[in-house]
Amino acid sequence: MGMPAYKAEEVKKNEKRKKEFPHIYVILAVMIGLMALMTYVIPAGEYERVESPDGREMIDPASYKRVEQTPVDILGLLTAVPKGMTEAAPIIVFTFVIGGAFAVLRKASVIELGVHLLADQFRNKPVFVTPVLIFVFSGISCFIGTPELSIVYVPVILPLLLSFGYDRMTAAAIALCGTIAGFTSALTNPFTVGTSQMISGLPLYSGMGYRAVIFVVITAIAAVYVLKYAEKVRAHPEKSLTGKEAVEQVPAFKAGGRVKWAGIAALGLFVGLIGCVIYFRWDMLTMAGYFLALGIIPAYIAGMSSRDIAESFNEGFKEVLVGAMICGIARAAAVVMADGQIMDTMVYGLSHAVSQLPS
Structure with missing residues (x-):
């Protein structure tokens, strides 16, 4: 006899649970819990903090106890x-404001306008659409991160790429690979470049020339990688990873x-933002304030009402909610290490391990 229907359904559900990857909140919770356990195992210790000549707080490397x-x-x-x-x-605030501002620009059809203007230039040569879009998205991400x-x-x-004979995977890859390439090789990314340079005491956003070269190389690699798949799908739709897509006629x-x-x-406004970040060394909160204007001013020019703008900001907040939450939850691990006074002990141990290596 075959397996009863309810049993078969239960087996399928169990198999699905096994295949599911843990939610990012769960992974972070495990890390935070692990750090809390480490405060019972790793000896507590601390460095003395001293003020550097430029007024920043630093540790005295010889003062660990x-x-x-x-x-x-x-x-x-x-x-x-x-x-x-x-x-x-x-x-968190910066992430929310960025998401809200771009949602407003999308609602005002500004982003759609930019994408279609680019596409119209290459409508007879769709092979150029993929690398151009990747470089555009990468360029935005390299500045605002x-x-x-x-x-x-x-x-x-998505509709545009389907009309050119590409698939949904190509659309996702262009957006993801482009933004990640720009984030990785950032010129003024406040999350990576800004934070690390402030911690290390370097002039804010210095070394931009070198990172510009890295930006071009990494983004070009991403463009070639995605283009190779995109052209394979356009030539042989049956090879699509998402199945054969219906070709859409986009008006x-x-x-x-x-x-x-x-x-x-x-x-x-975006060009002005880049200039101000480079010359005035704006931090995240200042950039967040500027992005409010970058979203609101074009929306009013496009004819959106104040209520529509406010609701669009809400939609944007929802879209980046998980990303903003991750920033705060991940920071909790550092809070636990600091409260348990094991942060300096770990730094002390790592510094001794590194000191044994050649300079």
């Missing part, structure tokens, strides 16, 4: 996430005069 153990208890573990959210507030924006791009470029995008002026305003 053991201190009384302060392991993190259950209450400390539970409050680590709220504390992490508080400490990561500038990053928000790979979460790939969520915004995919719905806009020509007709932008009114107000939308065109909104696009010009958005482009001008």
Whole structure:
């Protein structure tokens, strides 16, 4: 006899659970819990903090000493996430504002206008669409450092790419590989370049020439990688990883005069942002404030009402919610290490391990 229907359904559900990858929140929770356990195992210690000539707080490398153990208890573990959210507030705010601003620009058809203008230039040569879009998305990400924006791009470029004979995987790859390439080889990414240079005491956003070369190389590799797959699918649709896609006829995008002026305003504001970040060394909070204007001004020019703008910001907040939450939750691990006073001990141990290596 065959297996009963309800049993077969239960087996399928169990198999699905086994294949599912743990949620990012679960992974971070495990890491935070592990750090809390380490506060009971790793000896507590601390360096003395001194003020550097430029006014920054630094550690005295010769001042490490053991201190009384302060392991993190259950209450400390539970409050680590709220504390992490508080400490990561500038990053979280910046992420929300960026997501909201780009959602407003998308609602105002500004992003759609830009994509269609590029596509129209290469409508008879679709092979150029993939690398051009990747370099555009990479260029945006290399300055503002928000790979979460790939969520915004995919719905806009998907119908266009399907009409050219590509598939859904190509659309996702263009958005993801482009933004990640720019994030990795960032010129003024406040999350990576800005934070690390402030910690190490380097002039903010210095070394941009070298990183520009890295940006071109990494983005070009991403473009070639995606283009190779995209052209294979266009020539042989049956080789698509997402199955054969229906070719869509996308009507020509007709932008009114107000939308065109909104696009010009958005482009001008973005160029102004790049200039201000480079010359005035803006931090994340200042950039967040600027992005509010970058979203609101073009939207008003395009004819959006204040209510539509506000609702579009809400939609954008929802799209980057997980990314913003990850920033705060991940910071909780550092909070636990600091509360348990094992951070300096780990730095001390790593510094001794590195000191045995050649300079």
